[in-house]
Structures are given as C-alpha cells and as structure tokens.
Amino acid sequence: MKQRLPIILFLLVGMMEPFMAQITITNELFPHAGDTLFTAVDNLPSGIDPGVPGGGQVWNFTTLQAPFTRQSILFNPADGPGGSTYPSATFYATIEGNTIGYFRTTKNSVSLLGFYGFDPLDLGIEVVSPLEPALIQQRAPMTYQGTYQAESNLSLPFATDDLPSGVLDGLPFTPDSLRMRIHLERSDATDAWGTMTIPGGIYDVLREKRIETREIRVDAKIGPFPWVDITDVIAQLLNMEDLFNQTETSYYFFSDESTEPIAVVTMDIDNPNAVARVEFKANQTATQVQRIERLEAGVYAYPNPAIVNVRFEFTNLPSGKYKLKILNILGIEVWSKTYQISGNQTEKIDISSLKKGTYLYSLVDDRGKTIVTRRLVVVRP
DSSP: OTTHHHHHHHHHHHHHHHHHHOOOBOSTTOOOTTOEEEEEEESSOOSOOOOOSEEEEEEEOTTOOOSSEEEEEOBOGGGSTTGGGOTTOSEEEEEETTEEEEEEEOSSEEEEEEEEEEOTTOSSOEEEEEEEEEEEEEESSBOTTOEEEEEEEEEEEEEGGGSOTTTTTTSSSOOSEEEEEEEEEEEEEEEEEEEEEETTEEEEEEEEEEEEEEEEEEEEEOTTSOOEEOHHHHHHHHTOGGGGEEEEEEEEEEOTTOSSOSEEEEEOSSOTTSEEEEEEEOOSOSSOEEEGGGOOSEEEEESSSBSSEEEEEEEEEEEEEEEEEEEOTTSOEEEEEEEEEEEEEEEEEEOTTSOSEEEEEEEEETTSOEEEEEEEEEOOO
C-alpha cells in the first residue's frame, strides 16, 4: 500500500492540472476608449518557438529585446480622421505608421471595422477602408479548443489622378479610375494553453493560432464600360507578384491579467517555419517610451550598452538608401554600411572588433543629410 500511494497521488495531480492552470479569457479586460496600452516589438527575435497545440505548455520568451516601449492610446472615434465612416466604433488607435484602425467593443467581442490611412500597395494614396463585414479580433468567453472561421472584403476605388506620376506608364490604356478589391479569409483556433515568461513578467496564457489569406485584385474602368480586372498587368508592372496573394500565420497569447496580448508572434510569409516579428507586453523593461502615432523617423541601437552584437532598428523612414555609421569620440568613422530601407527594419551587426568605450552612431540619407546621431556604449566583460 505504501508503494502505491505515490502513484495514486501522481495520477490525481495529473488529472487536476488542467483544471488548475487552464484559463478562460473574459470581457473584463476588453479595450475601450481612454485606455493606454504598452507594448514592445522585436523584429529580430531569437530562440522564439510558438510551440505545438496542447495544454500545460511552458513558453520562455525572455530573449525578446526592444529599443523602446510603444505607448498606444485608444481614442474617442468621433475625434478621429475618417471617423464619420464608422458610426458604430467605440475607439480608434494607430496600428502602424500612418494607418489608423477603427474598432467596436461589445459584450462578446472586439471587432476591427476598417482603416483610415494609406493604400495596401504603398502607392501613397490616402483611403478610408471599411471591412465588410467587420473582423473579430478577440472573443469572450474564449476557451481552449475553440475554432472560428471568418471572411471579409475591402473595396477601394480611387481616381487615376490620385496616383503618383509614372505608375501607370506601362499600361496599354489609360483608365479613368481604379478599384482595389481585397478578400480576406481567416481561420482562428485556440489550440494551446500554458505559462509564458516574457521580460519582466510570467503569465498564464491561452494561445490562438490565426491563419489569414489575403487576395488582392485590381480593376480598371474606362468611360461607360464595365470594370476590367488588370491584376496580372499591374503585378508585372510594379514587380509585386507575391504581394497579391499572401498567407500569414500568427499566434496570439492572451491572459486574463492584461488588456494587451502577452505576445503576438508573426511568422515569416516566405518561410512559415521562421518567426519574423514578436510584439509583446512591455513591463517597464525599456527606459524610452514613445507614442506609436508619433514615432520619429530615425534609428535606435539596442542593447545599449552592447557587448558583442548590437541591433539597429530603423523606424518610419521613407523608401531609399541610408548609410549607418559608427564614429569614435574624435568623430572618426570606425564602421559603416549602406542599407536599402522602407519604413521599419532591424539589422544586427557584430561589434566585437570595437574597443571598450563610448561611440556615436549616425544615420545619413542618400543626399548626405544626417537624420539622427546618438550615443552607443561598448562594454567588455
């Protein structure tokens, strides 16, 4: 009997574990206008594995790094640009760059109603883009082994006069107007739960896997004639064939302790087995805090002080060539490299050849104008 008791206790503990650790996500922490969210982004995540389906898992994301904390304020939709298009919205927030998202929070869900910002092809056209129907971003109650399917569409008509000069030079005709149609299909599954550790915190989490397929079509209209699909022509003209059909997989880790997801792991579109980006809850581990809608064009080095490797995060830069330089305290260049950058990008460099001390790093555009200069400290163990 004494030998069997430990086995019985082990079995009882194993049976009780799911009831002790598995969580349900309720609507108590749904976002609302007036809330402020704090997140950080690692664009070069190392050692991050979203794991496999199942319960009782342990995720160690303590290797995540970010140069600053991103402060996102949820605003009253009546005060936002394009807000009249979304009368049922309960808040709006900057999603990335110059793009604003309008959301509706109800008792059972948080839905994305649409966007205000620039077109998905980055042609520089400001558009109001309602989703039909709205896409649910979070549900309540959310429990383990839930599955959901959703579809939505965007239709963005605009005049050819709004296009940058030269964009349509390769077309065999000149359309009066263009229309971009985007079809979204999404499959969500709450397929795992467990404990996640990120810099500054440990949380019980419920994981939702999202697979989203985006198909973009472009139509042209000439005079009284019907719309004509010119997607293939535009794709070759812009050399963007891969952009018109994409499938992206991401993993959302929700907790009943936080309005922000504890982590959002986005996989590489070209290599679905590789992690491309992780946005995670910021727990005051970075000293700099920046409003997401006010991110300055520039570059940030981290970790700083650095020992062997340092990451340079480029933010909100117009497309073009930029030279990144490291200078010693006498202003002498000790390292430099030229990058082709558009928007946000992160690069990792080896600084093991630099001696211990204080340096400056500087970003210069293709006209020779210095955009920003900051301090970099190199230490040695």
